[in-house]
Amino acid sequence: EVQLVESGGGLVQPGGSLRLSCAASGFTFRDYWMHWVRQAPGKGLVWVSRIDSDGRSTIYADSVQGRFTFSRDNVKNTLYLQMNSLRAEDTAVYYCARGDYYHMGVWGQGTTVTVSS
Amino acid sequence: QSALTQPPSASGSPGQSVAISCTGTSSDVGGHNYVSWYQQHPGKAPKLIIYEVNKRPSGVPDRFSGSKSGNTASLTVSGLQADDEADYYCSSYTGSPWVFGGGTKLTVL
Numbered sequence: 001e002v003q004l005v006e007s008g009g010g011l012v013q014p015g016g017s018l019r020l021s022c023a024a025s026g027f028t029f030r031d032y033w034m035h036w037v038r039q040a041p042g043k044g045l046v047w048v049s050r051i052d053s054d055g056r057s058t059i060y061a062d063s064v065q066g067r068f069t070f071s072r073d074n075v076k077n078t079l080y081l082q083m084n085s086l087r088a089e090d091t092a093v094y095y096c097a098r099g100d101y102y103h104m105g106v107w108g109q110g111t112t113v114t115v116s117s
Numbered sequence: 118q119s120a121l122t123q124p125p126s127a128s129g130s131p132g133q134s135v136a137i138s139c140t141g142t143s144s145d146v147g148g149h150n151y152v153s154w155y156q157q158h159p160g161k162a163p164k165l166i167i168y169e170v171n172k173r174p175s176g177v178p179d180r181f182s183g184s185k186s187g188n189t190a191s192l193t194v195s196g197l198q199a200d201d202e203a204d205y206y207c208s209s210y211t212g213s214p215w216v217f218g219g220g221t222k223l224t225v226l
Contacts, residue, residue, distance in 0.1 A: 035215070037163075044120070044220040045155070045163060045206050059213055095162060102210040103153035103168040110162055 002026035002106050004096050009111030016086050016115075022079040022096035022108055030054070030074040033099030036081050038092035039110075046092075049081070050099065064090075086115045121146065121207055121218035128224040129197045137221045139190040139207030147188035151210035154183060154192045157220075158203045167192060197225050 008020040022034075036048040049060045049070040058070045069082040079096055091114050097104035122140040129135035139146065139154075146152055154167035165174055167183040170190060180195045190209075194201055202225045207218040 037217075044204075045157075045208075045217040047208075047215040047217060050215070061214060097163075100165075100168070102151035102215075103165060103208070104155075104163075105165050105168070105174065107162040107164065 002098075004098065004106055004108035006094065006096055006108045006111035009094065009113045011114045011116065012086055013117050014087060014115055017082070017084045018086065018113060020081040020083065020094055020096075020111055020113070022081075024077045024079070024098075027098070027106075029077040034072065034079050035097045035099055035104055036070060036079075037095045037097055037104070037107075038090075038113075039095070040089075040092045043092075048094070051079070083113070086113075088115050091115045119216070121209060121216055123205075123207060123218035123221045125219070126222045126224065128226055129194075130226045131197050131199065133197050134193060134195040135197060135223065137192045137194075137205055137207075137223070139192070139209075139218050141188050141190075141209055141216070143188060145209040145211045145216060146185065146190050146207075148212075149210070150185070152183070152185060152190045153208045154181075155206045155208065156203050157206065163206065194223070199225050201225055 003025045005023045051058045051070045055072045067085045071080045093110040095110045096108045098106040150170045152170045155163040157163045170185045171183040182193045
């Protein structure tokens with residue numbers, strides 16, 4: 001079964017850091033681009049970042065550029081999103097998703113990040 | 118990159134058809150055929166239902182169909198069923214980042 005499982009969410013103070021993980025299984029992980037997408041409470045989906053299949057190329061939304069770092073380990077079949085200098089507006093459910101060409105064909109269940117003092 | 122424009126809500130009775138629009142620009146929706154649609158039930162993860170404007174993943178009923186004209190893409194849900202009540206999001210590849218629409222809440226009356 002193709003599966004993505006996020007973890008690492010939680011409560012963090014403004015200015016703090018958090019690292020999210022996404023464990024992949026059921027497919028050849030190293031062959032796919034991967035994405036992070038977030039959803040603030042009661043709001044819509046917002047694309048955050050994409051990493052290519054070997055981890056050499058990443059792109060970010062302007063809102064997180066310079067604060068978030070997307071990486072992957074193709075041996076452990078795991079994605080990582082290092083989030084620094086967190087702000088209240090980063091509060092959201094964070095989903096990892098598999099990039100099937102130019103759409104997102106498989107999604108994880110999400111992990112919740114709350115930035116608050 | 119601006120979000121794509123969707124109506125906030127749509128509705129229809131069981132058995133009817135409803136169309137949801139997604140308007141972008143020539144840089145995204147109008148520039149290529151990489152438009153996709155996602156269904157999200159409350160508290161659940163999004164699910165891909167249409168990709169490359171009008172293709173359906175395996176397992177998605179043919180009641181869901183997609184089309185595009187110029188800078189506007191559309192999702193049509195035919196033969197509405199109670200379980201179709203959900204939020205629907207369009208998305209487009211823009212050459213660098215991806216963008217989503219603001220979402221449309223579909224209510225089955």
